[in-house]
Amino acid sequence: MIHVSALSDLAHLAIHKVGNSSQDEPLICSQAPLELQDETISQLLLHYFIQPFTNSAEYFRFFHEAELQLNEVFQYCKRIFADQESFYEQSVNIAKHLYKHSTHPKIKGGELYIAYFSKCLTDGEEAPAIGIFKSENRDTYLKVFLSGDNYQVSSDDGININKLDKGCLIFDLEGEQGYKVSVIDSIGKQNEAVYWKDAFLQVQRREDSYHQTETAVNMCKLFIEDKLPAEYEMSRVDQVDLLNKSASYFKDKEQFHVDDFAQEVLGHPDAIASFKEYRQHYQQEFRLDIPDEFDISAPAVKKQQKVFKSVLKLDRNFHVYIHGDRDLIERGYDEATNMYYYKLLFEKES
Structure with a gap:
């Protein structure tokens, strides 16, 4: 202020x-x-x-x-x-x-x-x-x-x-x-x-919590959208789910701890190892420093909310906003039409 x-x-x-x-x-x-x-x-x-x-x-x-x-x-x-x-x-x-x-x-x-x-x-x-x-x-x-x-x-x-x-x-x-x-x-x-x-x-x-938070948010987003799909078979829904978990981590936590983030958001040992390797590469390529621990800046998180886009775009017909439980959306293939589909599970609509 x-x-x-x-x-x-x-x-x-x-x-x-x-x-x-x-x-x-x-x-x-x-x-x-x-x-x-x-x-x-x-x-x-x-x-x-x-x-x-x-x-x-x-x-x-x-x-x-x-x-x-x-x-x-x-x-x-x-x-x-x-x-x-x-x-x-x-x-x-x-x-x-x-x-x-x-x-x-x-x-x-x-x-x-x-x-x-x-x-x-x-x-x-x-x-x-x-x-x-x-x-x-x-x-x-x-x-x-x-x-x-x-x-x-x-x-x-x-x-x-x-x-x-x-x-x-x-x-x-x-x-x-x-x-x-x-x-x-x-x-x-x-x-x-x-x-x-x-x-x-x-x-x-200036190297402060705002800059550190902004840098970490961008790095995590690029890892989820670019690096992970190149190494593992991932659906767009799984990507969005990880983006949502990342957004929740930065929004709910007061401090960033690289090990805690990797465990809470990624979970799988191979993905965690890939994330830490990507972090080193990201810092060297962009000449930036992302400390193992730093205070999370709420204003920086608010400004970067648009980075974590929880939108699934299906051709030019539908936009599906995914905000919650990943298990309530299923992907399938319809042989009669030769097209893919998603099944959404819910209790009530408004």
Whole structure:
């Protein structure tokens, strides 16, 4: 949970306009930080900046392939945390750095907001934080107003305070490891958006329970769907049953223990041996670490629920959702039609 408790905690704010450098759009930097005097505007900005992060449980940290100190945004934030008087200067440096990486033809120009929060709460821990936010999309709004004795309607364009396009919060915590960083990217799955996390910020996932849980869930899913069917004859129903057992394990347990998971979900000695071998291969191939034991992150499990799809798709005619007892569904073959069938056993329907 991320939270800013008071308007006074928004201590500094600078706004710059960052265009697309490959399209010859300009970089326009304000000459001084913005002085917020209207409390209503301050409240709206606080909502715009912080609300998208309130339920965030995934964290990153700055890095650089050579050494952390070469990460530019890390350096600018480090200087601000060390001396708030340098806030404006470093906000300009951050804007120039983003402009340098805004080269993809589909990247939209927009306003860049650099904010300094004197107090920000993250997972129960209070610390100063720097916010970097970018608005790329504008919406059209209708304004209804009274003119004389009649109502009139006009339109205007502006920023939807409920839709932050891109943002990150850098907490003054764990500085030697690259700070604790939360990232928002509303179009992060598109190729042109890679620049925000990878090129501009240069962040990587923080090794915590969230990341460990997410990694383990994906690894278990791939093992059940890819590895097991390649080694053993398995029906799709048996696969779904194992996926359901895996989902229940991560949902019900507070800690992951690799031996307990293997025994409770897989059970068979050969499958257990194959799972442990696959785990080693998975860690080496993706350069990830999955500890033997770690605390299971409930937010990570909730986000990854879609991984465990308990759906049996039969041609284009039927979708069978399997949530319970595997023994109540039987597979067979009908010689008269040369087609397969499933028999479902139940007591009542609704």
